[in-house]
Amino acid sequence: MNIKSIAEEAGVSVATVSRVLNHPDVVSPKTREGVLAVVDRMDYTPNLLARGLKLKKTDVIALLLPELRDFNYMEIAQGVEDVAHQKGYVMMLCTMEDDRTKEKEYIENLMTRQVDGMILAFSNLTKQDLLSVKKKQIATVFIGRNSELADENVVYVDYCAATVEVIRHMADIGHKTIGMIVGEKPRQENREKLLGFQKGLQEMGLDYHEALVIEAANNAEGGYLAVSQFLNRGQRPDAIFVTSDMMAIGAMEKIKQSELSIPKDIAIVGFDNLKISAFVEPKLTTVVNPAYCMGLVAARLLFNTMEEGEGQEAQVQEILIQSKLKVRKSCGYMGRLKEIHKKT
Amino acid sequence: MNIKSIAEEAGVSVATVSRVLNHPDVVSPKTREGVLAVVDRMDYTPNLLARGLKLKKTDVIALLLPELRDFNYMEIAQGVEDVAHQKGYVMMLCTMEDDRTKEKEYIENLMTRQVDGMILAFSNLTKQDLLSVKKKQIATVFIGRNSELADENVVYVDYCAATVEVIRHMADIGHKTIGMIVGEKPRQENREKLLGFQKGLQEMGLDYHEALVIEAANNAEGGYLAVSQFLNRGQRPDAIFVTSDMMAIGAMEKIKQSELSIPKDIAIVGFDNLKISAFVEPKLTTVVNPAYCMGLVAARLLFNTMEEGEGQEAQVQEILIQSKLKVRKSCGYMGRLKEIHKKT
DNA sequence: ATGAAAGCGCTAACAG
């Protein structure tokens, strides 16, 4: 079933069929109806591959994610998919599993498939790798900033600043010995959070002890085990910043099982603001991580770039998405307020 | 940058370049090296669109999901992506949002893009809709069974049977008044679970009371609110089967806040076996929902179908994936065991 | 308003 058979059936040329489908207004209403009728009757759908080959445009964008099993990445994906769909595009989804080689292969592959644009989330590519991508002239937007990404379209959250804000808040409450449970350090975002942790402590005149930072798997179990480590050591922090809510929930579970009270004995602050974080006891103080928004904005930026690309040189943009501290019970702020009121 | 420029540069014909890329063994080592060198030097990558047009094969499969923000769907997606990548395919991902029209449009769209196969998870298509899909002869696998899917490739979990097993277990423990918190009823899986609930009660000689079934949003808040409803009513169940762990966790939170004990006052059983379910107190008894496995198996079945399709008529398959009851503390089984031991 | 024809980039007969 191709355009030729439709043309024959409708008694017109292939050019006319093509026009009916793409520029219906330039063809006479009469023939248009005729062609449309045949198209309908024969259940014809044009071959987008052929069209893409001719037009050098596929209406496909690609999203590369470190993995799928993570709420933040899912949110990003949904954000991207929503705008892609709205624009009539379709999304290819690839996961790179923190494997730079796999990432490079995928990108190569996607470019040969002539995708119109790519969004690379938390990419591990080096400047060197990017060179070959640039050569292909494909519109690209990055999610998550890193030092290799100068002069690139980037949409990002400032995890360092967000963490500084957390530490400031914890110190304000009165916590002195602040520990940290940090997800896998190779991930850029975790390194930024660690940096923010150090900066925050310094800013608040608190000491940084390496022993109070524990690296853990980014899931409930990781947080649970990290707290076990803290408790087995001599020095127990009176507050812990945990780089993800999932880990934080695991951490809280261990604390509770140890007959310690949150936030009285150990206060906890997480990161992400998962829905579930409002349904643990005590409710988790956390940082809103606008992942869906990043996906949305990155996709919109991508489409802008693609459209500009048709005209003059596209302007590179860096877009900062604001995170936000969400104060609930687990950090001890409310308790602290009470104390202050008592004193006055 | 196309095959022609490579041919010219290497001083051979385009056919030879094509051969070097696709059947390297049939071309003399000497010319092969020469061509490869040029390919490398000029950073040439073939245009897969053109190849696909010629070969009528794109090495693309599509996965349609109800939405992305759900752990089960993400697991499915990861399963599919893993085998697609392994086979050298790339995955298009679309979400249909329980909107049959959007689903139909996407499928239409994907077919015009000449995807080699599609996996439709928890589709809402009718037999009628499927007719037009079949006409296009595209390999298709469904995840999640329903009555419209006779004579289709289907990979599924028997949610009804799984639920019967849950109810049986709850009844065995001694729970008499068993309630249910069920996710959105339009979703097939929830309807199956409801059916299983009724069958299970009947089988165990327990009464089914409509008042003990509450429909809720499939998230922690939904479970929380559902329990509130139960508590505000006269009749409080002594055990609740909740159709997802996320809701179950919300439900547990409300129970604990009401100063009731789990499982003593109200026992809880969830569904999904999320990682976090082992990190709530008490640990959640639940049903392992092998979503990743479903994705994996569905993708493998899809590739089988695609490969068979080249030969004779493909054999339609229905594959049942086993779920499994995971007994932990929240259902009261351990407590019950103790009682039994005391008696003896 | 319509048709003829070129060509997007590639692969696979077919011929040598």
Added chain:
DNA sequence: CTGTTAGCGCTTTCAT
């Protein structure tokens, strides 16, 4: 072993 060539299905000038 290699080159020539005919398409794959579509869009778009260029004529008419």
